[in-house]
Amino acid sequence: MELEDFIKKIAAQFDDTDASEFNEDTDFKGLDEWSSLVALSVIALVKTQYGKTITGKEIRSCKTVKDLYNFIESR
Amino acid sequence: MIPYNPFSLKNKKILVTGASSGIGRAIAIACSMMGGDVILTARNKSRLGETLSLMQATDNKIIIADLKSSSDISRLVEELPDLDGIVHSAGIGSRVLCKNILKTDYDNIFENNFEAPVKLQTELLHKKKINKEASIIFIASKAASFPSVGNALYSASKGAIISYAKCLGLELAPQRIRVNCICPSMVWTNLIIQDGIAKEDLEEAEKKYPLKRYGKPEDIAYLAIYLLSDASKWMTGSDIDITGGAKEL
Numbered sequence: 001m002e003l004e005d006f007i008k009k010i011a012a013q014f015d016d017t018d019a020s021e022f023n024e025d026t027d028f029k030g031l032d033e034w035s036s037l038v039a040l041s042v043i044a045l046v047k048t049q050y051g052k053t054i055t056g057k058e059i060r061s062c063k064t065v066k067d068l069y070n071f072i073e074s075r
Numbered sequence: 076m077i078p079y080n081p082f083s084l085k086n087k088k089i090l091v092t093g094a095s096s097g098i099g100r101a102i103a104i105a106c107s108m109m110g111g112d113v114i115l116t117a118r119n120k121s122r123l124g125e126t127l128s129l130m131q132a133t134d135n136k137i138i139i140a141d142l143k144s145s146s147d148i149s150r151l152v153e154e155l156p157d158l159d160g161i162v163h164s165a166g167i168g169s170r171v172l173c174k175n176i177l178k179t180d181y182d183n184i185f186e187n188n189f190e191a192p193v194k195l196q197t198e199l200l201h202k203k204k205i206n207k208e209a210s211i212i213f214i215a216s217k218a219a220s221f222p223s224v225g226n227a228l229y230s231a232s233k234g235a236i237i238s239y240a241k242c243l244g245l246e247l248a249p250q251r252i253r254v255n256c257i258c259p260s261m262v263w264t265n266l267i268i269q270d271g272i273a274k275e276d277l278e279e280a281e282k283k284y285p286l287k288r289y290g291k292p293e294d295i296a297y298l299a300i301y302l303l304s305d306a307s308k309w310m311t312g313s314d315i316d317i318t319g320g321a322k323e324l
Contacts (some may be wrong), residue, residue: 037172040225044175055273 001050006069009049013041024066029059046072081306084111088156089303091115092142092195093165095122097264098214100129101292102162102299107131109300114158116140116151117165142191152198157206160303161199163192163236164214168266170225180228188232193239200247208251210303213240214295215256217316223324233258237314244312253311255302260318262290285320 003024010028011019017033028034039056046054052075062068089106093099094115106113107130117123118141127137138154140147142165167187171180192213199205218226219234237256244254261267261281267289268274281289298317301307 037224040170041172041175043170044172048175048177056276057273 001069001073003066003069006072007065009045010042010065010068013038013045022065024064024069026065027063028065028068029063042068082109082300082304084109084160084300084303087111087159087303089113089160089162090155090158091162091164092192093117093163093214094126095119096126097164097266098259098262098292098295099162099164100126101296102164103135104129105293105296105300106160106162106303107133107135109304111160111303112136114138114155116142142195143186145194148191148195148198152195152202152204155199155204157204158199159206159209161196161205161209161211162214162299162303163195163212165191166214166266168269169229170269170272171228172225173227176228184228184232185235188229189235189239192236196243205247205250205252208305208308209253210307211240211243211247211252211254212299212302213237213254213256215240215258215314217258217260217318217321218324219258219314221260221322221324226324240314241312248311253302253307255307255310255312256314257295257298257302258314258316258318259290259295260284260316260321260324262292262295264292283321284318288319290317290319 007022011022014033017031039059042059043054046052050072052072062071084106089111091099091103091113094103095117103113103115103126112134114136115123115126116138120139123137127135138151140151142148169184213236215237216233218230219237240254240256247254295317
């Protein structure tokens with residue numbers, strides 16, 4: 001799992017937020033577009049792309065994209 | 076004087092699918108408590124055994140079967156006595172956003188929630204295993220009419236079974252065999268705790284229900300008892316909501 005690639009994939013879960021706004025320090029839950037719908041989309045991404053299960057609660061415990069990446073890596 | 080009990084299931088032989096867990100397990104247990112003889116089926120032998128250990132010692136029996144397998148269905152139906160009640164409770168949950176739906180998701184949910192009960196029902200009819208005045212129940216879901224995010228495939232599979240059940244009810248009415256669906260909103264079973272939904276999130280969400288909680292499997296079992304008993308002799312073709320007052324999932 002590559003961080004650069006992960007950032008792109010996370011960015012792709014958002015429809016209105018431009019991909020250029022995403023880097024490892026992005027507080028993704030602070031974005032206007034963040035919602036439970038996007039959270040479900042991230043859960044699906046992690047399951048289908050990385051074969052791992054995470055919960056909405058676990059996503060909420062991560063602040064930046066890097067935090068989320070590290071959390072998934074640790075699984 | 077014989078005690079007055081229009082809800083008794085005494086002398087009724089009832090098949091319960093998905094009896095190894097959740098709503099199916101609660102229904103199997105409740106049926107035995109009401110005097111019914113229950114045939115429990117599911118894939119997992121040890122969990123079915125657990126259900127059996129919680130039941131009244133009426134004439135109950137376990138038959139292991141995977142309802143996704145046509146040969147298992149044939150064998151199950153072959154081994155069954157003539158039935159007075161059938162509860163199609165086996166099913167799976169799913170949470171996939173529409174944009175992420177894969178063929179495998181679609182196949183999996185429809186095989187389990189639609190094809191399997193329909194194939195079993197067909198075989199039961201074909202082999203004439205259903206007594207006159209029997210009662211057939213499908214555990215559907217309020218999800219069929221309450222949309223929720225990520226629930227498209229599950230909702231569609233339950234909508235499909237409800238439509239099927241209504242036609243079945245019409246075809247079996249001449250034999251006074253009744254067909255009804257139970258449509259629960261959220262019930263505490265393993266089905267709802269999956270695919271990234273945390274128990275804590277659900278505990279928060281259940282407070283929004285007018286009765287301040289999600290259902291328990293027993294809540295659904297008591298409705299199943301009514302539908303299986305002679306008390307509901309005039310009910311067929313219905314899909315009954317049982318929701319704790321909820322107007323959304």
